[in-house]
Amino acid sequence: MKRSIIAICGFAVILGVILGCLLYVPAAVREEEKKFVCIINPGQTYWAKVRTGIEKASGELGVYTKYCTFERFRLEEQMKLLDAARYMDIDGIITLGEPQSAELNDKIRQIEKEGIPVVLIDTDAEESGRTCYIGSDNYQAGWIAAEKMAEAAGGKVRTAVFTSKLAYANQQERVNGFCDAIATMEHAEVAEIFESDADKIKIQQHLKELIANDQGINAIFCTETASTLQVGLFFENNKNSGEKILIGFDDEDTVLDFVRRGIYTATIIQESSRMGYEAVRFLKEYQPGQKQEPQIYTKVSCLTADEAEEYLKKQGRN
Amino acid sequence: MWKGTTAGAAQQQQNSMKDRLAGYFILVTGFSLLVCLFTLVFHTAYGYQYKTAIQRLILLNTFSEDLDQMNENVQFYARYEDNGYYEMAQSYIGKMQEALTAVYGEEHELALLRQIQDVAEITEALGKELLSIHTEHNPARGGDTFQAFHQKLEEIENVGSSLGEEAKILNRMELSYLDSAYVQMEKRSRQFNRIFVVIFLMICLCMFFQIQGFSRAISRPIYALIQKAEQIGSNGLREVAPIVISERMIGEIKLLTEVFNDMVGQLKQQIEMVEENARVHRLLQESKFKELQMQINPHFLFNILNMIADNAYMEHAERTEQLLLSAARMFRFSLDFSGKPVPLFREIEELGNYVFIQEQRYGEKILFEFELDEVFHHVKIPSLILQPLVENAIIHGVDRQKGKAKILIKTCYCPEEACGYISVADNGTGMNGAELETLRSHMEQYSGEEMKIGLGNVYLRLRMFYKGAASLTIESAKNQGTKVTLRIPCGEIGNCRKQSEPSGGYHV
Numbered sequence: 001m002k003r004s005i006i007a008i009c010g011f012a013v014i015l016g017v018i019l020g021c022l023l024y025v026p027a028a029v030r031e032e033e034k035k036f037v038c039i040i041n042p043g044q045t046y047w048a049k050v051r052t053g054i055e056k057a058s059g060e061l062g063v064y065t066k067y068c069t070f071e072r073f074r075l076e077e078q079m080k081l082l083d084a085a086r087y088m089d090i091d092g093i094i095t096l097g098e099p100q101s102a103e104l105n106d107k108i109r110q111i112e113k114e115g116i117p118v119v120l121i122d123t124d125a126e127e128s129g130r131t132c133y134i135g136s137d138n139y140q141a142g143w144i145a146a147e148k149m150a151e152a153a154g155g156k157v158r159t160a161v162f163t164s165k166l167a168y169a170n171q172q173e174r175v176n177g178f179c180d181a182i183a184t185m186e187h188a189e190v191a192e193i194f195e196s197d198a199d200k201i202k203i204q205q206h207l208k209e210l211i212a213n214d215q216g217i218n219a220i221f222c223t224e225t226a227s228t229l230q231v232g233l234f235f236e237n238n239k240n241s242g243e244k245i246l247i248g249f250d251d252e253d254t255v256l257d258f259v260r261r262g263i264y265t266a267t268i269i270q271e272s273s274r275m276g277y278e279a280v281r282f283l284k285e286y287q288p289g290q291k292q293e294p295q296i297y298t299k300v301s302c303l304t305a306d307e308a309e310e311y312l313k314k315q316g317r318n
Numbered sequence: 319m320w321k322g323t324t325a326g327a328a329q330q331q332q333n334s335m336k337d338r339l340a341g342y343f344i345l346v347t348g349f350s351l352l353v354c355l356f357t358l359v360f361h362t363a364y365g366y367q368y369k370t371a372i373q374r375l376i377l378l379n380t381f382s383e384d385l386d387q388m389n390e391n392v393q394f395y396a397r398y399e400d401n402g403y404y405e406m407a408q409s410y411i412g413k414m415q416e417a418l419t420a421v422y423g424e425e426h427e428l429a430l431l432r433q434i435q436d437v438a439e440i441t442e443a444l445g446k447e448l449l450s451i452h453t454e455h456n457p458a459r460g461g462d463t464f465q466a467f468h469q470k471l472e473e474i475e476n477v478g479s480s481l482g483e484e485a486k487i488l489n490r491m492e493l494s495y496l497d498s499a500y501v502q503m504e505k506r507s508r509q510f511n512r513i514f515v516v517i518f519l520m521i522c523l524c525m526f527f528q529i530q531g532f533s534r535a536i537s538r539p540i541y542a543l544i545q546k547a548e549q550i551g552s553n554g555l556r557e558v559a560p561i562v563i564s565e566r567m568i569g570e571i572k573l574l575t576e577v578f579n580d581m582v583g584q585l586k587q588q589i590e591m592v593e594e595n596a597r598v599h600r601l602l603q604e605s606k607f608k609e610l611q612m613q614i615n616p617h618f619l620f621n622i623l624n625m626i627a628d629n630a631y632m633e634h635a636e637r638t639e640q641l642l643l644s645a646a647r648m649f650r651f652s653l654d655f656s657g658k659p660v661p662l663f664r665e666i667e668e669l670g671n672y673v674f675i676q677e678q679r680y681g682e683k684i685l686f687e688f689e690l691d692e693v694f695h696h697v698k699i700p701s702l703i704l705q706p707l708v709e710n711a712i713i714h715g716v717d718r719q720k721g722k723a724k725i726l727i728k729t730c731y732c733p734e735e736a737c738g739y740i741s742v743a744d745n746g747t748g749m750n751g752a753e754l755e756t757l758r759s760h761m762e763q764y765s766g767e768e769m770k771i772g773l774g775n776v777y778l779r780l781r782m783f784y785k786g787a788a789s790l791t792i793e794s795a796k797n798q799g800t801k802v803t804l805r806i807p808c809g810e811i812g813n814c815r816k817q818s819e820p821s822g823g824y825h826v
Binding site: 001 | 337341348359363364367430440443477479481484506510
């Protein structure tokens with residue numbers, strides 16, 4: 001009888017342990033940590049990589065970065081999110097600048113005044129009084145593209161530039177870099193600069209006109225992803241449009257595929273995940289009053305068909 | 319012996335069947351109860367978790383509704399600059415904060431926790447900002463410019479709508495968390511069920527083996543008992559060995575086996591006794607038959623002897639007549655008392671006739687002496703028990719001796735032992751130790767089948783008559799003589815007179 005009771009007690013203990021294991025859910029503990037808000041574009045390979053960089057840095061550096069996106073690139077929405085961020089107890093904001101927008105610059109200035117450091121990525125806006133800019137040197141990017149183009153064309157270049165909107169600072173800088181580089185070369189000129197507003201139909205129509213009119217253009221430089229994709233598609237579908245040297249921008253899967261198949265001679269790639277990572281690290285190490293480097297550039301390079309495979313492998317993409 | 323291990327002892331058995339059965343009952347009931355209890359606890363906890371999750375969703379929903387109300391009131395406040403709207407907006411903010419505090423309570427997901435914290439921070443800041451606008455910038459209350467007031471309120475509205483977005487995200491997160499938590503709970507529930515099925519099977523298996531063992535512990539010894547009983551039935555008790563009792567036996571079964579063993583032992587003893595009695599009875603009957611056969615000759619001889627004695631008287635041969643009469647008396651005695659108890663004095667009287675005849679035969683070569691303590695001579699003894707002893711003494715004492723043989727017949731009563739001693743001693747050749755041993759063993763083994771050994775016959779008759787209470791001792795030394803002593807129980811004798819003086823020589 002005694003043994004039975006001992007057995008039952010033992011059984012009860014075992015069941016209790018099992019029950020505890022099954023029912024136990026550890027409560028989350030929110031430690032005191034630095035909190036940053038990141039307000040950037042959604043989706044796309046480029047921004048997704050920025051986000052990967054931010055998340056990687058947050059995990060490694062032990063900070064919490066709240067990630068907010070706006071549906072389209074709309075200043076209004078960005079302003080709202082910045083206001084909401086201001087209302088939180090945060091230690092820093094990561095967002096992208098817009099030098100043309102006085103409203104955004106004012107808002108950033110206001111935030112800085114309230115003691116919250118703002119780091120701009122991708123696009124700089126020096127007038128906003130931001131703490132730091134981290135991103136590609138867009139002028140340099142344009143310059144590299146021009147050099148690559150001249151090299152591929154064998155010196156004689158008559159080129160068209162496709163950009164989304166010159167009002168956007170980063171586009172402007174890329175175009176400037178490109179144009180300045182072309183200007184230094186002999187037998188090279190920029191035939192036209194086309195602003196597409198990232199509109200697919202506009203791009204396609206303009207390309208048709210361009211081919212039809214045949215102004216002796218032998219090369220095209222696209223300064224952003226949307227143009228790169230549309231131009232690539234056009235030349236894929238219209239093989240008889242004559243040999244053109246195409247230089248694209250960014251490393252969307254389709255773009256890389258175009259490069260691989262030789263439709264594009266090369267594409268300019270930015271280290272977008274590096275941008276995100278560096279932004280978080282900058283904010284984590286930021287001390288108010290300490291003198292900071294106002295601009296940190298991440299690497300910009302040119303990717304050709306030969307390097308595409310290796311690049312994809314390195315990125316873990318296929 | 320077996321009476322000692324009765325019911326009283328059975329109650330104290332450590333390992334009793336009652337205990338075991340009670341143990342099994344407790345085990346089964348306990349296990350079942352525990353399993354039920356734990357299932358109940360598990361499902362209750364489960365239900366609680368689910369209920370909390372639902373409550374959280376409801377709270378978040380309330381939060382969103384309050385937020386909408388708050389936004390609306392802020393708009394009205396901006397339009398009408400009325401205190402009432404401000405108060406309402408603030409009260410909604412208060413409600414929102416309460417809801418968030420309740421949701422924040424026991425959070426299990428860090429991302430969710432952070433989102434709630436963010437929303438809470440914005441809400442709190444909203445409240446403060448609204449308060450500062452109300453107190454500092456409200457033109458109706460003498461605040462600064464109308465434009466600044468409206469700009470600020472617009473900002474509040476913007477943040478309010480952002481907060482709405484954040485709340486939506488929170489809601490989505492909560493829902494997806496709930497979904498994953500539900501999946502998790504389902505998984506754990508399945509695990510729980512599986513574990514219980516395994517535990518149940520294990521318990522069933524354990525119980526099966528336990529009960530198997532228990533029934534075997536009962537049935538095996540019972541089969542052993544049945545087997546023994548059958549063995550006894552077919553072969554009898556003689557070859558049956560007791561059943562081995564082990565300490566691990568169940569109490570009652572152990573007791574039963576012990577009782578069985580005792581019973582068999584008792585039966586064996588009783589049967590041995592009955593057999594012994596039967597053997598003795600058979601011997602008695604055989605000797606009676608022989609006696610009857612032998613009685614024919616003495617009668618005939620007795621009559622002839624009497625006739626010869628009459629003849630000798632007529633021929634004046636007195637000595638012959640005396641001899642014949644003595645012989646006739648002997649025969650008479652043996653005829654009358656053969657196989658019957660006879661008082662000791664009658665036996666001694668009869669011994670006198672025999673001694674007289676022997677004296678006539680050996681003359682000067684032999685001397686009989688009697689030392690008699692007559693205080694116990696009324697005691698009855700088997701007839702013709704002394705004559706063979708005297709005959710032996712003559713054979714071994716006189717015939718093999720050149721000198722004068724002396725035979726001492728002595729009776730003596732020992733009141734301490736309540737026994738009479740009768741001894742016949744000679745001064746003949748005697749025996750050495752080995753011879754004496756041989757004689758003693760012959761005597762012990764004597765069963766009446768052969769009549770060669772007079773001593774054995776005497777011993778057997780004594781044993782039968784006194785049922786072992788009498789004894790016969792032989793003392794002897796080489797060339798010094800032999801003494802045979804009978805010890806006869808005769809109980810307390812009243813008027814006990816210790817006769818220390820022998821009555822002197824007795825000559826017939």
